[in-house]
């Protein structure tokens with residue numbers, strides 16, 4: 001957190017944000033509490049570093065606060081507000097259940113906008129949804145009235161329905177351009193760095209749970225932490241988490257779209273690998289609804305899809321390298 | 334000197350002297366050719382001063398941050414100018430000798446090493462002491478004015494090119510484990526040392542079996558304390574995993590660029606190729622980011638320790654993934670082709686198998702992470 005806060009202050013800030021998240025019963029209350037603590041000022045003063053601290057706390061606490069909408073809006077150059085939410089890009093197949101052209105459920109005759117992405121739970125109370133568009137001069141952003149997009153109640157895997165799949169069509173006249181100085185590329189970069197931190201925070205929580213369980217759980221007369229198969233799984237997780245944290249920090253030092261995509265990819269890989277290993281170490285208790293592990297597993301799956309999954313992003317970058325035929329060094333001493 | 338200026342000046346000098354510095358062979362050469370060219374490059378860098386930065390003045394250096402040494406190796410490897418394995422030895426052994434041997438000894442012995450006039454090797458492993466290094470048994474017995482060493486070492490890389498060897502010996506009781514080990518800097522041409530090179534599976538004489546038969550080593554050749562050899566070994570490991578890894582990472586990056594350029598020329602944009610290439614790149618970048626942090630910690634004077642096992646695990650998996658990708662994406666090249674480029678890929682492919690063995694095996698690294706970084710208590 002070098003230029004912005006020293007490590008100690010960053011840790012203090014992270015701890016107080018985490019405490020506020022834990023004290024809030026739901027996303028609305030969490031958003032309110034974080035607003036009161038000055039989240040908007042933090043984002044304005046230090047968008048990347050501030051988001052890194054707050055999203056790490058989201059990951060370690062499992063909070064469903066809807067800060068990602070603010071990160072994206074801010075990077076687009078649009079004033080943040082609890083009534084503004086964003087249609088996020090995500091790794092999704094096209095929903096075969098969505099109305100297709102010619103479908104009798106499809107009431108929109110000509111030139112509808114097809115929307116497919118993820119929205120946060122902020123959609124429940126927002127008035128405006130920001131979407132990416134490419135046909136308006138001078139802006140890449142448009143607004144759709146949130147009321148048109150609130151769906152009745154698809155459940156999804158996320159424990160708090162923190163993010164939902166939105167697949168809809170709206171008539172062209174419901175889409176109005178919004179003045180925005182920022183680009184989606186910048187917004188995507190900011191979002192990916194923030195999400196990388198949330199995935200890392202989540203991975204650290206899962207690793208800590210698994211480690212404690214391994215130390216406490218006795219089988220064959222000794223803690224299961226003494227078995228090498230268990231130790232190596234946990235070691236593997238830590239290695240990936242540390243690498244992901246290093247690359248995320250590199251993004252704060254010297255942000256760049258390719259680096260941010262790689263950081264998101266690596267953090268996703270770290271979180272998913274840690275989830276698999278932690279599940280195995282927790283064994284039966286980790287398969288119950290009672291143990292909180294499953295909440296993290298499910299949240300991590302959802303976060304991984306946001307703005308490109310681990311696998312999608314690395315494949316896309318692989319393709320870019322093949323197209324250009326050269327490999328950047330990317331990180332310098 | 335700031336790293337960016339240094340890199341620019343160095344790059345300009347390397348480009349201007351490319352004729353002299355470019356290896357006279359294509360792809361992979363014999364050990365003799367590689368070692369000769371390594372010495373030439375090292376000497377040229379020394380004479381042009383670039384090779385002296387980052388080393389203390391007491392050993393012929395010009396001072397400055399160890400980052401500068403990382404940069405020299407990086408630029409050499411990106412340009413494919415010298416074999417990184419030979420280069421490893423100085424980065425691994427010299428810092429510890431400078432730190433822990435007597436100043437007079439370092440001042441006398443390190444400068445020729447720095448100039449590329451000499452080579453050193455590392456005599457740690459024994460037939461019965463591999464991963465369990467602390468069980469080593471090659472004995473050193475105190476005598477008038479020094480020690481007498483008897484025993485056997487194995488896998489001693491580069492000994493046939495070396496003038497000196499950093500040797501771990503047993504000076505305590507046979508079962509004294511890490512408490513009874515002493516490190517000595519031994520002249521390879523001392524009477525009583527015989528070695529026979531061992532051919533590796535990639536067809537080279539990389540290392541040797543070495544016999545020590547009542548070899549006299551003068552008292553001033555002590556590194557660290559008597560019975561403090563374990564500390565010396567522990568001091569060496571982080572060096573092995575900082576500057577040297579940055580160099581090796583640069584070589585891997587270079588080879589990866591070669592692979593991507595070749596695939597790109599062939600117009601292969603398939604999903605499977607893109608996925609494989611992307612995954613390798615992710616692993617290389619993950620290592621490079623971690624290693625950058627480690628270079629800065631070293632440069633800022635922080636004590637490196639067991640956390641460098643993470644660097645080791647990351648570079649090992651990046652290297653092995655890279656050369657498996659070469660085999661997958663250039664089918665048959667590793668197995669059948671004979672042109673210099675194919676020989677290069679085959680050599681790298683086979684050598685990458687050693688990455689999870691030397692310098693502490695993949696399993697030992699994970700044991701360290703589990704015990705020391707995750708604090709999981711003793712193993713059963």
Ligand SMILES: Cc1cc2nc3c(=O)[nH]c(=O)nc-3n(C[C@H](O)[C@H](O)[C@H](O)COP(=O)(O)OP(=O)(O)OC[C@H]3O[C@@H](n4cnc5c(N)ncnc54)[C@H](O)[C@@H]3O)c2cc1C
Nearest residue numbers: 455456457458463464488489490687690691692693694696
């Ligand atoms: C190319 C190359 C160059 C080398 N250069 C040098 C050199 O210059 N100087 C030098 O001194 N040595 C050198 N070595 C030797 C190297 O350090 C050893 O090979 C290494 O330490 C492993 O020892 P070993 O081969 O005896 O394997 P062993 O220790 O016998 O291991 C056999 C297998 O058992 C596993 N194992 C052992 N203990 C444990 C444990 N506690 N938990 C889990 N698994 C375990 C290992 O991981 C391995 O898979 C070199 C090796 C290679 C391949």
